[in-house]
Amino acid sequence: MEHYLEAFAQWQTRLGYSPATVRSNTQRLQQFFNWLKDEQINKVSHISKETIARYQEHLHTRKNKVRGGGLSSGTIDNHVVNLQLFNTYLQKHDQESLPLEELTQPPRESVTRTILTQAEIKKLYEATDDSPHGYRDRAMLGIYYGCGLRLSEGLALMLEDIDIKRNYVHVKKGKGNKERYVPMNKRIKNDLTDYIHYARSWFLDNAYPCFKHITNHLFVTRMGSPCKPMILNVRLRRLAEEANINKVISLHCLRHSIATHLLQNGLSLEQIAQFLGHSSLESTQIYTHIVNEL
Incomplete structure (x- = not known):
């Protein structure tokens, strides 16, 4: 069944899944195949409802190798x-599908999202300096x-995606391969302009020749x-440390924060x-609960 791995990965890539997602999904499929091998099942056609039920039980009893x-x-x-x-891949390619009728998803654990206040966002800006960094x-x-971009969306931005004249950021491949235009205010526009013209150019001009890449x-x-x-x-x-913000934060925390602040502002x-x-709207409604808890 190993031949499915590459074909499954290529299919996801054609659908616009990010490389990281393709890699993770393929690794999970490999783990399923490894388990099937231990069960002495070597064909998709040999997978029964009982097989799927046993695999789900295996997931519930399997140890976490990283955290215990x-x-x-x-x-x-x-x-x-x-x-x-x-x-879905099997069905799209007219191959025998898996008997997943009784496959169930576990209830989601409640996730605590870290939200920064507007005052804390101000402190982050104040903690920046006038160096290229x-x-x-x-x-x-x-x-x-x-602009509230996802981590991968921001990292994927190219220079041509920043439209300074029309004040928007062009997200070409958002989640689910969706495209959108995100407006930027005057401050964001000025900060991006300064970064592109001064700091970004400085990084590229001063990069070590042996490491230097031509990138847009x-x-x-x-x-x-x-x-x-x-x-x-x-x-x-x-920046958070410099600003004396005692919260464990990440870039995605900034996205949650702007969504919460926009809701607070009406x-x-x-x-x-x-x-x-x-x-x-189901994904957005979580912020109504966050606002009520603040």
Whole structure:
């Protein structure tokens, strides 16, 4: 059954899934195949309802190799959803599908989202400096807080996606391969302009020749290459430390924060959903609960 792995990965890529998602989904399918091998099942046609039930039981009793204990409900849910996705692949390619009729998803564990106050956002900006890294920090805050982009969306931005004249950011491949235009205010526009003209150029001009890359990505490193998630998250946490913000935060926390602040300021759920790129209001309604708890 190993031949399914590459075909499944290629199919996801054609549908517009991000490389990280394709990699994770393929690894989960590999784990399912490994379990089937231990069960002496070597053909999809040999997978029965009882097989699926045993595999789900295996997920509930399997140990977490990293943290110890069992798998979280979120991790089990990811494996279940991945089986459903693989089944869709089989059906789309006129192959024998999996008997998933009795496959169930575990109840989601409540997730505590870290929300920064508007005063704390102000402190983050005040913690930036006028070095090239400081210019990039303000651009980062503008993209992830001011424009509310997802982590992958911000990292995927190219220079041509920033329309300074018309004041918007063009997200070409959002979640589910969806496109949207996100408005930017004067401050974000100015911060991005300063970063692009001064700091980004400085990073590229001063990159070590042996590391230097020719890239059109918006966010670049001291080496002249596209930024990785860890680099920007480390910068954000350093700003939080400078600002004496005693919260564990990430770039996605900025997205949650802007959504909460927009709701507090009277923007409708429909407008916020469009701004964030949500496909349904169900994803946006979580912020009404957050606002009520603040």
